[in-house]
Amino acid sequence: MKTLTIILADGPYISEYAQIAYKIADAALKRYHVNIFLYLDAVHMPREGQNPSFFANEGELFADLTERGAVIRACSRCAAARGYFANEDGSCKDYYDGPKISSLYDLPEMLSKSDKVICLCR
Amino acid sequence: MRSAFYLLDSAPYGSEKAFGIINAAAVSLGRMEVTLGLYGDGAYLALANQNSKGLGVPNLADILYVYGELRVLAHEFSVVKRGLFEEELIEMVELADEGDFLEAIEDSDCLILL
Numbered sequence: 001m002k003t004l005t006i007i008l009a010d011g012p013y014i015s016e017y018a019q020i021a022y023k024i025a026d027a028a029l030k031r032y033h034v035n036i037f038l039y040l041d042a043v044h045m046p047r048e049g050q051n052p053s054f055f056a057n058e059g060e061l062f063a064d065l066t067e068r069g070a071v072i073r074a075c076s077r078c079a080a081a082r083g084y085f086a087n088e089d090g091s092c093k094d095y096y097d098g099p100k101i102s103s104l105y106d107l108p109e110m111l112s113k114s115d116k117v118i119c120l121c122r
Numbered sequence: 123m124r125s126a127f128y129l130l131d132s133a134p135y136g137s138e139k140a141f142g143i144i145n146a147a148a149v150s151l152g153r154m155e156v157t158l159g160l161y162g163d164g165a166y167l168a169l170a171n172q173n174s175k176g177l178g179v180p181n182l183a184d185i186l187y188v189y190g191e192l193r194v195l196a197h198e199f200s201v202v203k204r205g206l207f208e209e210e211l212i213e214m215v216e217l218a219d220e221g222d223f224l225e226a227i228e229d230s231d232c233l234i235l236l
Contacts, residue, residue, distance in 0.1 A: 104146065104149050108149055108150040108153040113123075117233075
């Protein structure tokens with residue numbers, strides 16, 4: 001099975017990139033192993049308790065993807081800078097279940113195993 | 123993927139993007155061939171003698187020097203347009219004209235823009 005990696009670096013709701021990433025990943029999961037790497041402000045995306053008025057809840061979208069097999073990792077340095085800290089297994093008490101906080105070294109690991117890479121950033 | 127081109131088009135220090143892209147490029151070294159391309163306002167990262175003490179953030183050019191094996195290309199036209207051509211640039215930066223810059227992107231397996 002081929003591998004697709006999507007990189008996001010913007011915060012939730014400032015653009016449609018999270019929803020675009022969800023739609024791409026949703027379709028790709030039928031044929032690809034899907035990784036999503038959350039970098040810089042994108043580490044806010046899996047935060048639990050979001051209540052957007054006009055948009056789909058991006059945290060729920062990402063939790064849904066992980067339930068269906070996508071691997072979602074958030075950069076630990078970026079996460080710590082924004083107040084998110086990982087448990088031993090990489091989960092975070094402030095995140096929906098599924099996405100995990102891990103090292104930035106996961107990014108080249110994902111890239112090196114990918115057949116396609118999509119970077120959605122402003 | 124065996125190579126990645128990290129493209130920076132934001133000025134250093136105005137946001138976390140330059141710091142972020144340098145870190146991402148640095149951790150990719152050893153796993154793949156990495157090029158950092160400085161385009162548009164990203165060209166300011168190529169300036170020598172940066173002094174970021176007043177901002178309380180690391181000197182990003184100094185961080186580049188730590189990763190000497192990183193290939194850093196500055197888009198020549200972006201450098202010229204910003205009046206930086208006569209300024210001293212850090213030694214590890216290669217100036218690349220439009221064609222060479224594009225070729226470096228095309229030669230890489232993926233393009234990462236933050």
